Amino acid sequence: MSALTNAIDILRCFSTSRTDLSFADVQVMTGKPKSSTSRLLRSLRDCGLLEQDPRSRRYRPGLLVFELGRLHRADDDLIATPERDLRDVDARAVHTG
Structure with a gap:
C-alpha cells in the first residue's frame, strides 16, 4: 500500500460519532504497525490534515x-x-x- 492510501485509511477512522481518536484507537482501527501509525499521524498533523490536543494527545481532523x-x-x-x-x-x- 502507498503512503497516501495509508493516510486515507487513518482519515477514514474519523466520523461524526468519532471526532477525536487516540493513537491506540487509530492503530487498532487500521491494524497498522505502531511505527507506521505514529509516522503517519505525525505527518498528517504536520501538514494540517490532523490536529493533536496537547493535553489529551488525541487527534481530530485539522x-x-x-x-x-x-x-x-x-x-x-x-x-x-x-x-x-x-x-x-x-x-x-x-x-x-
Whole structure:
C-alpha cells in the first residue's frame, strides 16, 4: 500500500460519532504497525490534515480538511441540485413540495 492510501485509511477512522481518536484507537482501527501509525499521524498533523490536543494527545481532523471540504462545497452545490429537481417535479405535478 502507498503512503497516501495509508493516510486515507487513518482519515477514514474519523466520523461524526468519532471526532477525536487516540493513537491506540487509530492503530487498532487500521491494524497498522505502531511505527507506521505514529509516522503517519505525525505527518498528517504536520501538514494540517490532523490536529493533536496537547493535553489529551488525541487527534481530530485539522483545518485543512475543513478548507478542502469548503472547496468541494463551492464547486458542487449539494443543496441547489435537489431543490431544482424538486421544483421541476412540483411544476409538472402542479403541487408544492
